[in-house]
Every structure is written in C-alpha cells, then in structure tokens.
Amino acid sequence: MSFHMPHLNYQHNRWQGKPAGEKLVWSGGLLALAMFLPVYPGCLFVLITAAALALLSARIGPKVYFCLLLYPMSFILLGALVTPLSLSLDGGLTLRFSALDPLKVLEPGLRSLSAFCSMILLPLTTPSADLLPFLNKILPEDLTELVVLTHRLIFVFCDTTEQMRQAQDARLGYCSMPSAYRSLSSLLAALLLRTLDRCRRLESGLSARGLGRSLCMLSQRQPCSPNAVASTVLLLALIAGLSLSWRGCL
Amino acid sequence: MHIAEGFLPVGHAVGWTAVSMPFFAHGIYRLRCVLRRYPNSRLLLATSAAFIFVLSALKLPSITGSSSHPTGVGLGTVLFGPSVMAPLGTMVLLFQALLLAHGGLTTLGANAFSMAIAGPCVASWVFGVSRKCRASLMVAAFLAGTMGDWATYLTTAAQLALAFPDAAGGFAGSFVKFGSVFAITQIPLAIVEGLVTALVVDLLISYSRPELVELSFIKEPPDEELADCNGSRSPDHCAPCHGP
Numbered sequence: 001m002s003f004h005m006p007h008l009n010y011q012h013n014r015w016q017g018k019p020a021g022e023k024l025v026w027s028g029g030l031l032a033l034a035m036f037l038p039v040y041p042g043c044l045f046v047l048i049t050a051a052a053l054a055l056l057s058a059r060i061g062p063k064v065y066f067c068l069l070l071y072p073m074s075f076i077l078l079g080a081l082v083t084p085l086s087l088s089l090d091g092g093l094t095l096r097f098s099a100l101d102p103l104k105v106l107e108p109g110l111r112s113l114s115a116f117c118s119m120i121l122l123p124l125t126t127p128s129a130d131l132l133p134f135l136n137k138i139l140p141e142d143l144t145e146l147v148v149l150t151h152r153l154i155f156v157f158c159d160t161t162e163q164m165r166q167a168q169d170a171r172l173g174y175c176s177m178p179s180a181y182r183s184l185s186s187l188l189a190a191l192l193l194r195t196l197d198r199c200r201r202l203e204s205g206l207s208a209r210g211l212g213r214s215l216c217m218l219s220q221r222q223p224c225s226p227n228a229v230a231s232t233v234l235l236l237a238l239i240a241g242l243s244l245s246w247r248g249c250l
Numbered sequence: 251m252h253i254a255e256g257f258l259p260v261g262h263a264v265g266w267t268a269v270s271m272p273f274f275a276h277g278i279y280r281l282r283c284v285l286r287r288y289p290n291s292r293l294l295l296a297t298s299a300a301f302i303f304v305l306s307a308l309k310l311p312s313i314t315g316s317s318s319h320p321t322g323v324g325l326g327t328v329l330f331g332p333s334v335m336a337p338l339g340t341m342v343l344l345f346q347a348l349l350l351a352h353g354g355l356t357t358l359g360a361n362a363f364s365m366a367i368a369g370p371c372v373a374s375w376v377f378g379v380s381r382k383c384r385a386s387l388m389v390a391a392f393l394a395g396t397m398g399d400w401a402t403y404l405t406t407a408a409q410l411a412l413a414f415p416d417a418a419g420g421f422a423g424s425f426v427k428f429g430s431v432f433a434i435t436q437i438p439l440a441i442v443e444g445l446v447t448a449l450v451v452d453l454l455i456s457y458s459r460p461e462l463v464e465l466s467f468i469k470e471p472p473d474e475e476l477a478d479c480n481g482s483r484s485p486d487h488c489a490p491c492h493g494p
Contacts, residue, residue, distance in 0.1 A: 035260050035356060068351045075254040079414075082427050086418045108257055108414070115256025119355050123348040142285050143278060146296055147341055153300035154345060161304055184308070185446050189453045192301055199293040 013125050015058040020130040021224035022232065023122055026053065029236040030118035033243075039107045042243035043114040049239060050117035058125050065124075072116045076109035083108070157195055164191060252346065252361045253406060255354025262413045267359025270340075273367045277336030284334060295330070295338065302326055302342045305446075307350055320443040321402050323369040324395030325450055328377055332370040339366025364405035373398030387455065388448045395447030399440035403432045 015023060034046045054060045084105050122131075128151055136144050164187050168174065173183035258266070285292055305322035322342075326335050340362040346352040353361045373394040380390035407428040416423030 031256075031355065034256055035263075071351045072254040072354075075252075075257065078431060079257065079410075082431055083414055085427060086416055086423070112254045112256040115356060116254060116351070116354060119255050119347070120351065140278065140282065142282050143337065143341075146281075146285075146292065146299070149292065149296035150299040150303070150341060151345065153296050154303050154349070157300050157304045158307075161308075181442060181445075184442075185449050188305065188446055189450050191304070192297075192450055193453060193457055195297055195301070196294070199297050203293050 013058045013060055015125040017222075018125070019222040019224045019228075020126050020134070022228050023126050024134065025224075025229055025232050027118055027122035029232065030121070031115055033236060033240055034111060034115040034118050037240060037243045038247050039111050040103070041246050042240075043111050045239050045243055047110070047114035047117055049235075050114065050121055054117070054121055054124060058121075060124050068120055068124075069113075069116070072112060076112050079112075080105055080109050153195070153199070156198070157191065160194060161187070161191055252343070252353035252365070253357040253409065255347070256356055257354075258357055258360055258409070258413050260356075262409070263356045263359060265359075266357075266363050266409065270336075270359045270363045270367060273333075273336045274340055274362065277333050277338075277340075277366075280331075280333040281337050284330075295334075298326055298329060299338050299342055302339070303345055306342065306346060306352070320439060320446070321365055321369060321399050322443075323365060323402060324373045324391070324398040324443060324447040327370040327373040327398060328391050328394050328447065328451060329454075332367075332374040335370035336362070336366050339370065342366075360409050361406075364402050364409060368405040369398045369402035372401035388452055391451040392444040392448040394444075396440045396444030399436065399443050403436045403440075404429065407432055 030046050030050050034043055037043060037046065051065075054065055055062060128148075132144065132148065135147065139147070168183045168187060172179070174180045281295070284295070302322035302325070305320055305325075308320070323335060323339060326338055330338065340358065343353050343358055343361050343365060344355075347354050347358065376397040377390050377394035380393050381387075385393070407425055410428045411421050411424035414424055415421050416427065419426070
C-alpha cells in the first residue's frame, strides 16, 4: 500500500503574487474552451496553453505537474481501451473491435486532458485562503466554515496517516496481502480515533480562547487589474477564433 | 474511480449536475439544521469528511495485482444519514479534484450523483433493512459499506455507458463493458471497504459514544444499561437510530 499526497507548490511559483481573480479567469476560461471548442485543434491549443502557463510562466516543477497527470491519464487510457471494443448481445455474447476512426477514439481523452490541465492551473498556483472570498459568495457561511475546517483536517490526517503507514511498513505490515489488509484496517480505525481525540482537544482549546463560530483567515486580497483581465480574455478569444477558423467554422 | 475532468460531453455534465442539485440543496438544508441543533458536531462532520478524503486517497491492494481506491461513503452514511452525505460527499469530491486530481469540476455533478447520492442512498437502505432483519451493527455496517461501494461504481458505469453507448450493443453493451472493467477491482475492494466500515463503527461505538449519542446515531441508554454496555455487554445492545 502506498499513500501519496501531491504537494501543490503554490508557495513557490511565479504566479504567487498574481490576484486570485485573474488566475480564476485563466483557469475557468481555458476550461470552458476545452469543453466547447472542437477537439482538433481547439483542445490541442488549450492543452499547450495550459501546460505552457503552468510550466513556463508559473514555473511549476515538471515532476509535480507530470505526477498530477498520472491519474487522469490512467482513466483516459482505460476509456481509450474500452471505447473501440464493441459488445454484441444478439446471438450470444460477442466482443470485437469496432471500425471506429482512431482519431475519434482519442477525442474524449484529449478533451479530458486539456480540461484537466486547465483546471489544475488554479490549485497549483493559488492557496485556498485566496479562494475563500469566492467560496463565501456562492455557499452559506456554515458550509464555508465546514469546507475550511475539512481542508485543514485533511492535511493533519495525511501527516498522521503517513507516519502510521511508515511505522507499519517498518514492521513488515504490508509484506503480504492478508497482513496488508489487517494493517490497513487497524490504520484506519486508529486514525479516526486519534483524530477525533485531537479534534476534541482542539475544540476545547479554541472554545477556551473564546473562538466564535467562524475561523478567521488572513489572506492578501489583491484587486484584479482590468488590463490583465482584458488581455486574458483577448488571448482566450484568440485561441477560440484560431481553433474555429482552423476548422473552417468561421 | 471517478470520471475524469472533461471526459463527459457538455450535455451529460450539465444534465448530471442538474439531477444532483436538488439532493445537494436538500443536503445543505439538513446540514445547517444539524449544525444549528448540534453546534459541536461541526468538528465531527469535518473529521468525517476529511476521513472519507483520506480513505479515498489510500491505495488498497487488489487481487489482480493492481491497486484501487475505496469510496468511503458507507461510513459517512451510517453515521450521518444519506441526506447530509450529499453536500459532505460533494465537498470531498471537490477536494479530490483539486488536491489529488481525481475527478474534476465539470464532472463534479456526475461524480456527486454516483458517490454522494446513489451510493449513500443504497448504503442507507441496506443498513436500514439489515437492522430491521435484526442483523448486528457490525453486519449491517459491513453490508452498507459493501453495497454502497458497488452502487457507486454501477452508477458510474451507467453514466459512462449513457455518454458512450456501444456501436453494436447500445447502452446495455456499453454498461456491461464498463461494469466488467470496474468489477475486476471493485468486487474485492468493496468487500474490504465493508470490513473496514464495520470495524470502524465497532470502534466508534466502543470509544466515541458521546459523539454518536449527540448525533442520534445511538440512543442514550439509561445509566445502568450504559454501564453494562461499557462492561460485559456487546455494543449491539444499544439501539441505533438512522442518523440525525
């Protein structure tokens, strides 16, 4: 068993000082283009733009970036393997390759990859504290509070899980399948009890300090520059126009 | 396995979001009621959501040699009920998309329907029926965890089959194809998740009784009965409710 939590390096990228609203426009705009433009060449342009922004402009580490791509790639590969197979139920169960255009088979995968690269641009460059003002506008306060609390606890849980897993691994807890399941069950049970205890102590401590219902977070709120937003929208429109004209749609 | 970002056509993504929305809204209403009535349950709710997140981030060894992720909906449903699981599960899916690259924002509606609505509904129904059939809490939790997991993956297979119907077999052919691919890892994985859910429920009843009583998961027994529960008697003697 392995446990891996990717470290989104928003603290060490060149978009660190950029206002969250501008990054939201980039990420949301590219995501919308990935969903609505024709796959060839629209999604290719979006993919190249999103990757270039992350790797060259924001200077995200290539290792972090490509590690994040592994999971969606596995889903896309699975889809690409299953889609060309055709299952007929008439006259018994028969499985054969359908005569689909290979480029057609790759379409959902390419769209998915470009959409993913667009979406991941935001969490890779923006700390959650900067996104909270936007979250507050669309969700009730109680729920935002719960989201913030869960976000904090996730990292506490992850650290605890990693330490417990390493301790189990050192005692050969994952050397065989039965011992792996035993170790995992005990890890989860112990993890929940330990974190419940930690939460209880945290709640008591915060109540004793007179904490109200909401946790206040400091964030450097910067207003969006109209020029930067306009130039982003212009570039997105350029990508859309180029893709559509390439396809002869204009 | 959640549907990856952008994998569903726009119409399907919007459609599944629209289908999930009433459940999500009702869940938020229920969640606010729970938080208003039991303000201290805020941490337990957040702990449960974070626990589901970590559970789904863990890779479990499978008999095929590959590894896969459990869903974690069984435990949340057994503790909080299916209506609260809709916003809680959606929140977990959002964090999975943003922190682990599992799922996505455009497919959030579809993934929420399978993992935060269909899975918990089935898990809750199975848990209720099992308890009515006088199954012990451990057995009911095991069945809820297992069936909730299977329901989640069958719904995902149906969503993919609707989006990408088979050229010859149509929806049914595509559903069999996607279902078969998922079955290789999900059948053993769901059983493991059921076992883990049962174990965790048992441990919670033994060690975290105050939170469970506060959430109405179990009724507060009279003092002498509580003493018995903490002593020689099995925790199954304490009657469980069906969430807050």
